[in-house]
Amino acid sequence: MKIVVYHAEECDRKKCTSLKLGRKGKFKIVSSLNQLPRGALVLNPFSEKAVSPEDRDMVLRRGIAALDCSWKKVKKSSVIFQTARNHRSLPFLVAANPTNYGKPCILSTAEAVAATLYIVGLKDIASDIMSYFKWGPHFLDLNRELLEAYSRAENSLEVVEIQKKFIGG
Numbered sequence: 001m002k003i004v005v006y007h008a009e010e011c012d013r014k015k016c017t018s019l020k021l022g023r024k025g026k027f028k029i030v031s032s033l034n035q036l037p038r039g040a041l042v043l044n045p046f047s048e049k050a051v052s053p054e055d056r057d058m059v060l061r062r063g064i065a066a067l068d069c070s071w072k073k074v075k076k077s078s079v080i081f082q083t084a085r086n087h088r089s090l091p092f093l094v095a096a097n098p099t100n101y102g103k104p105c106i107l108s109t110a111e112a113v114a115a116t117l118y119i120v121g122l123k124d125i126a127s128d129i130m131s132y133f134k135w136g137p138h139f140l141d142l143n144r145e146l147l148e149a150y151s152r153a154e155n156s157l158e159v160v161e162i163q164k165k166f167i168g169g
């Protein structure tokens, strides 16, 4: 499984989830956009299209790419979000990492990648990624009902419908 993270060097390196997974050999950390895998699913919080089980083949064959930068600095115009295709945002999920605990959609890179893997049906790999953090398994437990529902959707539109019903109560 190719998981490649473009690292913008804006974070506290001790707290950075992608650098930790890079050290464990789970993520490849790159500093040049040319090193991102072609055709990968790009995790972009500004994308209008949501991750769905339809993306499974793309994830298996091409991998996942993410941008690790400060949430304070991330912008629609961030360079990685301009260059690649196949951008996806994650539907409503709540962060469990200590920096943004309880905040919807403001996920760490590790949480975003694990959620993507879960939704496309690669649940064991999602659990493995989360197992490197004390709070990681809690992220999956906290969001289990929604992650399960998203993982049973047909496509991105259905994922958005599930999200709407959940937020609307």
Ligand SMILES: C[S@@+](CC[C@H](N)C(=O)[O-])C[C@H]1O[C@@H](n2cnc3c(N)ncnc32)[C@H](O)[C@@H]1O
Binding pocket: 011, 015, 016, 017, 018, 043, 044, 045, 046, 065, 066, 067, 068, 069, 070, 071, 074, 088, 089, 090, 091, 105, 106, 107, 108, 109, 110, 112
């Ligand atoms: C802004 S960085 C923050 C990383 C943080 N410093 C850490 O240690 O994990 C998080 C990245 O994860 C992905 N991500 C997080 N939440 C997302 C969402 N709701 N939709 C799509 N991608 C998301 C994006 O690639 C985003 O740039």
